[in-house]
Amino acid sequence: MLDCGMHMGYNDDRRFPDFSYITRNGRLTDFLDCVIISHFHLDHCGALPYFSEMVGYDGPIYMTHPTQAICPILLEDYRKIAVDKKGEANFFTSQMIKDCMKKVVAVHLHQTVQVDDELEIKAYYAGHVLGAAMFQIKVGSESVVYTGDYNMTPDRHLGAAWIDKCRPNLLITESTYATTIRDSKRCRERDFLKKVHETVERGGKVLIPVFALGRAQELCILLETFWERMNLKAPIYFSTGLTEKANHYYKLFITWTNQKIRKTFVQRNMFEFKHIKAFDRAFTDNPGPMVVFATPGMLHAGQSLQIFRKWAGNEKNMVIMPGYCVQGTVGHKILSGQRKLEMEGRQLEVKMQVEYMSFSAHADAKGIMQLVRQAEPEAVLLVHGEAKKMEFLKQKIEQEFRVSCYMPANGETVTLPTSPSIPVGISLGLLKREMVQGLLPNTKKPRLLHGTLIMKDNNFRLVSSEQALKELGLAEHQLRFTCRVHLHDPRKEQEMALRVYSHLKSILKDHCVQHLPDGSVTVESILVQAAAHSEDPNTKVLLVSWTYQDEELGSYLTSLLKKGLPQAPS
């Protein structure tokens, strides 16, 4: 099972996947060899504790190390919002999250992991967010690659997705962004800088609620790079909780970030910026402009919410939400345009400017084509799109790469024919016999080879028929066919035979035609004998007999003789 996400748009059962697609009656553990989680975004792992602890699954759950570290944090955050803020019942508990994570087996990039004696998986770098991976799933010579979410252009803290020419039978990829052409990273950054700049210039304060990792890092680097250039003096702060956590994770997962980050980190603390300082709660009330990065990211609790409450009433201020907010959070409310909020029994009027910016990096049409070009799959499967809006992309992929492209709807099963390659060992004797035939091997012209295929103990061997018979202790049987051709001819049998011999000799110039002392005629291994008809002396019966191997020649001879013999000159 690939990923186990939560649907952000629903509050009822529809927010979790319908696992009855896997089985209606049995235990999921019996139907699944393993579960693979591509990255920590809730739409890919949000239903995991529900799946493993409430529906029931005890098998292994594979994910990368950063994903393993970050998943539980996000799941717990999400659980808190759902239960504490929205009062949901029938939701997974903190203990369930812990129990679920106990089933996790973490993997490294490019490490081949044996799930069992048949199934193996391998993770590839996907960019997108820290720890995101694409997975190759292999059984024998057949394989599938699942991309999860990936990004083909590097950003300030992550590299670009990469995969080798692994030539899977099938590549499964997201098509949500397939029909978009992405605005450049520079322009998104520009928009962010512009908004911050404008607010600070008019004396306002900018609040940026962030999750500890990823975007915060990126935006800090951005501001740090441009602060001097833009000649800004206003202070930039980072809440300490953020720094510690982020540093901790980046230390753990330094190999997952891009080259630049790695270089910086080796030299100093990740968050030791020239212009960015640690935040103190007391600064919230300082006059004048400032920029603050604070957790949590959806304004649902903690420091970011506290700051928000103090700054919301001033229209000079701004809050920039860098990502999606789950329903029920203050973040979600203000992004929906709500300007009056109820908090702890009091009304809060939101006069500050609200900006929703998307920094998430997804592959677009171009990115998908790049990935398909890299992996060289035999077929492509697009998921999460609308069929009517993907016809063009399907044609593009099919025409450019000459592969089949599928776009199944939810609940639809796709069956792909594959041509597995089965290695067969050929016996030396058989090979030598073929070589003796004289013709040199020609890579452009396949030659037909006859042998017997012996399948024993998962081993395939091609040997000569004789050897096969010997090995199997069987005697060779021969099939012989006999045909009677009736011809009107008053002459004696011996004369008849002689005439048959002359006739055949003149026609079958390429074959060995012989007249034997007993009167019979042979053509290769075929025997022709003349006999008198039992009842009519003027009718002669030609007995044509041949082995199964000479079927073709035998049939030809028979039809030839049926036409009759030419009139011989006396």
Added chain:
Amino acid sequence: MEAAENWLVESLRLYQDFHAFELLAATRVLEWIGDKGVFVAGYERLKRNEILHLLLPFRLSVKENQGLFPERDFKVRHGGFSDRAVCDLKHVPGTRLLVTSGLPGCSLQVWQVAEDSDIIKAVSTIAVDEGEESLWPRVSVFSSMAPGVLHGVRLSGLRVVDLESQKTTYASGVTDGEELSSLQVLDAHTFAFCCTSGRLGLVDIRHQWAPSENLSPNPRGGRWCAEIKGQGQSPGPSVASLGSEGQLSLLDPRNLDHPVSSVQCPVPTPSPDPELLRVTWAPSLGNCVAISGFDGTVQVYDVTSWDRTGGQVEPLFTHRGHIFLDDHGTDTAPLITTHTWHPRKPRTLLSAASDASLHVWDWVGPGGSC
């Protein structure tokens, strides 16, 4: 890296909105459909090209609360494949049909934009009288109950063909083989033409060929193109003519022989590819024209106070994004292939360049943001 970052900081005060995209292939076409979508198409020879219908990022069409719309991407709403290079594309207003012209130039292609899927399908071709292999016919559309396609490579081959019946409803009937550079339908029975020599004319298709045109030969040389202001726009000379040596002339259609003003634009000359020259009138910004085709910039001029004295002028605004955004440096900087104004937003333009970049920019007018 430095130059790009410096320019980015500069851009904070130069532009209100700025979006930069990278298409799969460069386009010479930017044709609007309504005010929310544009068509682009590839122009590579001997290769399969794509025709795309792109929807502008939603936030550009939103009037209020723009900040709450994070999506900054183009959506590919429809796509199709063309075996030929596409040099021009015109949408037939009120229909789901498109007409394209390209190389080889012996016929035009008619396409249908599907309603129930995202495919643009070729439906028919229009044979071009006196078509030529290496010149593509200029195209403009008479939109009416029975749309007609005005097209031609030279004056002698100018025709109007009824889209449905494929019958020729108008022919210039002249033997003059001057090559055309622009064709523009002005209303139900008038169109304007501009030849590469700079010869301009206005034709009424209800009468036999008798254009009002500038007959005095153009002494300035070079290759020319022109555009006429739309109806209902600001008063003043309505014909703008651009030459490959950087000359920009403004003319009154009633007196094409005597330009109202003639100026020299500060651009590198001559244009490295005069076929890409383009001059456009701003639809909702009084008396502004934009030019491109000399380098990697688009220049906007306010022509209000221009008079006959001519001489040098300075642009109101120069868009340098195509040069600086990705650190090309001036050696390998791309060339602008086409540009167009947003039909509604006064200072928003779209520009495309030879490196497949496509920008949507909204520059800040004099006196701060609009």
